[in-house]
Amino acid sequence: MDGTETRQRRPEELGLLHGLSTGRLPEASEDGLLSVPESQRVAPKPLGPELSRETTLSIGLQVTVPFLFAGLGLSGAGILLNYFQHWPVFTEVKDLLTLVPPLVGLKGNLEMTLASRLSTAANTGQIDGPRERHRVISSNLALIQVQAAVVGLLAAVAALLLGAASGQELDAAEAEVLCASSVITAFLAACALGMLMVCIVIGARKLGLNPDNIATPIAASLGDLITLSTLALVSSFFHKHRDSRYLTPLVCIGFTALTPLCVLIAKQNPPVVKILKFGWFPIILAMLVSSFGGLILNKTISKQQFRGMAVFAPIICGVGGNLVAIQTSRISTYLHLWSTPGVLPLWMKKRWPNPRSTFCSSEINSTSARVLLFLVVPGHLIFFSIIYLVEGQSVPNDTTFVGLYLLAGLVQVAILLYLAEAMVRLTWNRALDPDDHCIPYLTGLGDLLGTGLLALCFLAHWLLRSETALDGTSEPASGPS
Numbered sequence: 001m002d003g004t005e006t007r008q009r010r011p012e013e014l015g016l017l018h019g020l021s022t023g024r025l026p027e028a029s030e031d032g033l034l035s036v037p038e039s040q041r042v043a044p045k046p047l048g049p050e051l052s053r054e055t056t057l058s059i060g061l062q063v064t065v066p067f068l069f070a071g072l073g074l075s076g077a078g079i080l081l082n083y084f085q086h087w088p089v090f091t092e093v094k095d096l097l098t099l100v101p102p103l104v105g106l107k108g109n110l111e112m113t114l115a116s117r118l119s120t121a122a123n124t125g126q127i128d129g130p131r132e133r134h135r136v137i138s139s140n141l142a143l144i145q146v147q148a149a150v151v152g153l154l155a156a157v158a159a160l161l162l163g164a165a166s167g168q169e170l171d172a173a174e175a176e177v178l179c180a181s182s183v184i185t186a187f188l189a190a191c192a193l194g195m196l197m198v199c200i201v202i203g204a205r206k207l208g209l210n211p212d213n214i215a216t217p218i219a220a221s222l223g224d225l226i227t228l229s230t231l232a233l234v235s236s237f238f239h240k241h242r243d244s245r246y247l248t249p250l251v252c253i254g255f256t257a258l259t260p261l262c263v264l265i266a267k268q269n270p271p272v273v274k275i276l277k278f279g280w281f282p283i284i285l286a287m288l289v290s291s292f293g294g295l296i297l298n299k300t301i302s303k304q305q306f307r308g309m310a311v312f313a314p315i316i317c318g319v320g321g322n323l324v325a326i327q328t329s330r331i332s333t334y335l336h337l338w339s340t341p342g343v344l345p346l347w348m349k350k351r352w353p354n355p356r357s358t359f360c361s362s363e364i365n366s367t368s369a370r371v372l373l374f375l376v377v378p379g380h381l382i383f384f385s386i387i388y389l390v391e392g393q394s395v396p397n398d399t400t401f402v403g404l405y406l407l408a409g410l411v412q413v414a415i416l417l418y419l420a421e422a423m424v425r426l427t428w429n430r431a432l433d434p435d436d437h438c439i440p441y442l443t444g445l446g447d448l449l450g451t452g453l454l455a456l457c458f459l460a461h462w463l464l465r466s467e468t469a470l471d472g473t474s475e476p477a478s479g480p481s
Contacts, residue, residue: 062213074318077224078311089239095163097298102155102290111193116329116435118201119211139269142262152186181235286444293451305462308395320446324416332434342431408453
């Protein structure tokens with residue numbers, strides 16, 4: 001019993017982390033609880049950065065640069081979406097705008113999940129050996145190619161169904177363009193971003209940095225740009241050649257034929273096989289949640305009171321998804337280091353944590369939550385300034401709108417960070433890997449929350465301006481005659 005209680009104490013109280021990171025176990029205490037014969041001691045693998053010794057400053061320094069770099073990519077994606085929405089393929093194939101959030105959200109469902117898995121593997125020493133590294137990386141890359149092809153097709157079908165449910169006519173040629181564009185974009189983007197994630201995680205490991213703080217923001221920095229650009233170019237190509245009867249089916253069949261090969265490669269790694277069999281529900285449900293955000297975007301983007309929303313949608317959705325993915329990955333790594341699946345540490349036994357403990361305690365996960373929440377306002381201000389410099393008067397820029405926009409961003413991230421803490425505890429308690437099961441849900445919810453709150457922000461700003469204008473016109477009329 002005493003031994004069990006000792007193992008359930010906080011890492012900070014035990015002082016084990018330094019010993020683990022240096023490959024030496026701590027000295028036995030006087031009561032003999034940790035006493036182990038020298039011949040039976042096994043030096044564990046180096047476990048990467050000393051998570052429980054990270055400070056607010058060290059977390060902030062590691063997170064801020066990738067976060068700002070990611071924000072530049074998100075700002076570029078917003079500018080691109082504002083430009084692409086006027087292309088013929090986006091104006092004629094209405095459901096293509098509905099497809100943007102779930103397809104861009106695949107970076108959260110796939111690339112961020114991949115980055116989180118690889119970061120956990122790096123921090124626990126699983127990719128230090130060349131053979132093991134090759135096996136883990138190749139199987140994970142093959143896995144996301146299979147997931148991208150399947151979820152890309154399902155996202156297109158969901159966009160078509162949502163469009164039909166909202167009263168849009170279903171055209172067979174447009175449906176072919178939408179499905180082909182979605183599958184090929186998802187496949188190509190997953191390949192490019194997956195290779196990028198591998199390079200970042202291995203590079204961070206060699207430099208002694210925590211990949212959890214770096215990999216997911218950089219995945220987003222180029223993810224939106226690559227996905228949006230690929231979607232626009234591929235869909236425009238198919239739209240121009242929509243009269244070629246066999247072009248779209250043949251291209252889709254060619255890419256689909258690669259899926260069995262990817263499945264064979266993925267089967268090299270037993271944990272990946274488990275994801276391949278049972279890991280579909282989180283990414284499909286997350287895609288459906290993101291699709292509702294896409295429907296909101298599709299129905300509001302062309303209206304006057306929502307002018308400029310296309311620029312800000314990728315930014316607010318991306319910032320929320322980036323920050324919650326960092327926090328989820330960090331908590332997952334923490335549990336992998338200090339517990340076993342199915343068993344929560346005593347200090348994390350409550351399945352629904354108190355919001356105060358999530359943001360205001362001395363725990364390392366609470367410290368990182370405060371750092372990430374603190375980045376929201378200055379980050380959004382920087383990204384807003386970039387958008388204003390590029391787009392000028394085409395976006396609202398008065399104090400009222402900026403205040404509403406920052407409030408929407410804060411509310412979104414605060415909700416997501418709290419849900420991250422609760423969902424990681426719930427999935428870990430059920431012996432599920434949070435890297436695979438939490439990040440897709442949270443990024444999908446981030447897309448829906450971000451798009452919905454942004455629409456409310458634009459609507460409230462328009463109503464306030466209308467009321468001010470009415471007050472201004474009524475004052476001269478009510479004056480003395």
